[in-house]
Structures are given as C-alpha cells and as structure tokens.
Amino acid sequence: MTAPEEAQRYGSFISTYSGQGHFHYHDGRESASIPFWAGQCSGGRVVLACQEIHLDLNAGTGLDSFVGETDTGLQFATGGRLRIESNGLRWTSQQGISLRTLVLPSLIVVDSHPLPADLANVSYGLVNFTFWGTEGYAWDESQGVLSIPLELHASDCVCKAWLVRRPDYSTQESNLRAVHGAVPTAELRLRLSPSLPLAAADDLASDLCRVLSIAKGTRVQWVYRHLADENQRVFSTQHVGRIAANYSVSQVIGSTADDGTVMQRFIETAFPAYITKRPSYGLDLGILDAYLDAKADSDFLNMKALKLVITMEMLAHAHLRATSAEEFDMILSPDELRACRATLKTAVKEALRSHRVDASRANRIAGRVTELSRRPFEEILERLFSGVGLEISREDRKVFASCRNSLAHDGQFWSSKVPPGDNCPFVHGWEGNKKEYFFLESLLDRVILRLLEYDGPYLDWRLSSDDSASCHCPVRRPSVNN
DSSP states (O other), X not given: OOOOHHHHTTOOEEEEEEEEEEEEETTSOBOOOEEEEEEEETTSOEEEEEESOOOOGGXXXXXXXXXXXXXXXXXXXXXXXXXXXXXXXXXXXXXXXXXXXXXXXXXXXXXXXXXXXXXXXXXXXEESOOOOOSEEEESSSSOEEEEEEEEEEOSSOEEEEEEEEOTTHHHHHHHHHHHOOOOEEEEEEEEOBTTBOHHHHHHHHHHHHHHHHHHHTSOOEEEEEEEEOTTOOEEEEEEEOOOOOOOOOOOSSOOSTTSHHHHHHHHHHHHHHHHHHHXXXXXXXXXHHHHHHHHOTTSOHHHHHHHHHHHHHHHHHHHHHHTTOXXXXXXXXXXXXXXXXXXXXXXXXXXHHHTTOOXXXXXXXXXXXXXXXXXXXXXXXXXXXXXXXXXXOHHHHHHHHHHHHHHHHHSSOHHXXXXXXXXOSSOSSHHHHHHHHHHHHHHHHHHHHHXXXXXXXXXXXXXXXXXXXXXXXXXXXXXXXX
C-alpha cells in the first residue's frame, strides 16, 4: 500500500510502513483485519491510513488502539489518543471506489518480537538542531559524520552522550535556511545503564532539547527514538506525533566551524543549571515557551517585542520567588501598607479636593494608593540582573523599562510613541522599531544565558546605529558580560 494522496499533504515522510492490522475498541470489540499505511513526516506528525474501513469523526472517542504486522514482519502498534482526520473519504483506485480513513495517533511503536535483552543504545531524532561537530563519528559501517561528545551531569549521575549529524544533514540544513520548515537534522545518542533506564533517558532527551532550543533560538524536539543492541542494530522504533515549530534564525550559539567547542561548552554548562533551576524558576511552565515564541519568524514585530518583555517580566518575578524575595515587589510591607492606607487615601483626597478636583475623580484616584507602594520595574530588573550575575548599565535598564511600559500599556514601540529626540535612543519610526526589538531580544538572551550560568562566547543581535536589519548579521561576543 502506497502513501495515500491525503496523507501526502502533510509533507515528505522520513519513515513509512505498511501491512495488515485491526482496531481495538474501548468496549473490547475488534475490527476486521484491514490493510494499513503509516508514516512520520519530517515535521513530526504521525499518520495512519487504513483501507477498506469507514470511521466517522465521532468514532474516535471509542477507539483504543490499532495493532498489526508490517509487510517486513515487524510488530506495529499505536499508543495514546487516536484522532480521526477524515470522515469516510473515498479514493478511486484501479479496482474502483474504496474507503480509507486517516487517523493521527499520538505515537506508533514498530519493533521485533521478541525484543532481545541486550538493548543498550538509544538514539533520538532531533528536529531543527543545527551545529558543527568537534570530532568524527561512525554513523554506520560506510558513513562518517560530525558529532559533539558530551558529559551531562544529571541529578544523580553523569551521562555520556553524543550529538550526531544525520547523513542527510547538509541537505536538511539547506532546506531549513531556505524555507524555515521543520526537519530532522541530528540524533542524540545515549547508552542505557542501571543509572539511566529508558524512562530516564526519555526525560534527559526532552530536557536537553530545551537547552538546545535556547542555544538555537528555535524549538528543538525529538520526534523518533531507536532502541539498538551493542552493535547498533535497531530492534524497536517509536515515532512520537508532534506539531513541530518552524525553524527560526535567532540563534545565540552559532553553527560554523568555530562553534563546535562553544556549543559543547554551552551544553555542558547550561544543562545541569537547567536541571537545578527548573523547579524553582518554573522553566518548563511557560517561560522558555514564551521566549522561543518571541523569536519565531512568523509573527509581527510588535507582537514579538511584547512577548520579549512579558518573558522578561516572567523571569524577573520567577527570580523573586526562587530567592524567596516576593515581598521585594512592593516598597512597603503588607503590614506597613495596611497601617497607613486609610491615612494615605484621606491625604490624597484632601490634596485633590484642594485643587478643585471633583469628589468622584478624587475617590477613584485615592482608591489606587496601594499602587504607590509597587516597586518600579527598573528596580525589579536590577534585582534580576544582579541575581544572575549580569552586568547591565543603569541606562540600559531604564531603556528596557521604558520599552516594556510602552509595549505593555500602549501596545506600541517606545520609538513609535515618543517624539523624535525625546530621550529615546532609537530613531522614530520603523527603523527605530527594528533596533528596539533587537535591543530587547539581546538583553533577554543574555539574562537567560547567565541564568543557566553560561558566560562564554555568544551571538549578539543588537543593531548598531549603522546596521540595517535587512542585511543584519549578529556580532560574535567573547562573553555574555562583554
């Protein structure tokens, strides 16, 4: 069975299977044995096309799984939720009219049966990760590729790992740069052990993908997993259905021949810091997702800038929580504020009435006296910067705070809002908007790098007064605090 036309709309496929199988229902029933075709597209989506069966869209709630055998004798099974994509669509074949149903599984597993006991190697297919290797690696008996060897310090063990380019890396990297899609470019390879069982390896791969995403400024995910024996013979493959984000170019660690050792240093520094700080900062609860979303190429510039300042605010308050300093957000303590709130309200109302402000407006303003105790955002930024060991001038702190206030309260760039020459370092209009965006992005990049305890070389995307964003290349800095 070949790939049906309706499946091909998801793009090219990196793995495909065909065979015979049947559906299991929640009530214990099984469907008749039917031909199937399945595959994973380059962006991560998993597709299952079943022939000679009609399932309406409501039937998905009663489906439990699909199991079968491929034409090559491998066991095939789906896992997780099954979502029906097509409502009994009809295709014309040489034999006439036939029914097929397209299903989107959460994952599929294809393996030999029984599995051998010595499955000691696991590899994860990574989408959108571009890099330069530091040494050669034997992909198989006939192909050598570039790789980065790593020592990853996890919570209770040190794991050896290798980031390995896929043999088709050059083609896939060119595709990424040309069309900004989502394709697999590399594999993460690990050795399983009593201290690193398969479930822990899956978690490590997911955590490392977040660290790699920070380095590249684009979402890196693993979409397939191979289990292999000592001789790297694959006996089990899991394809995980994901909707991968399109590639974007705002990397902070580059991919040139000079960047291999830089990437290695960044990963080995940032990974243990991420594991340590993830719970207290909530790094897996939206902060890094907002950061990567702000760097995506698919949004309007002012929306990207707003996401940058929101991410910085999330980080600033996460830092206060992580350091048990939530009260720093307010100048007065809750007890002090309660003690003087009534007096402040009375004083404000009297002052306003003495200047002939009517009672209604005076009461509305007096009702907001609690806001007088809220600490200026610039001071909260200073606390964050000093807490992560980042040296930022007072002038840049003030500029960031002004940009944030304009974007958050008025929905526009500071450089669009203020009159030309009015204490704004960016020129008025579109050129100033671009410089303002890259200033915000660069400062947030540096905060996240220092939060992960990295202070090595990085790419700075700030635009100087002579730069044009249309032909802009980032500046390589020797350290984050440079």
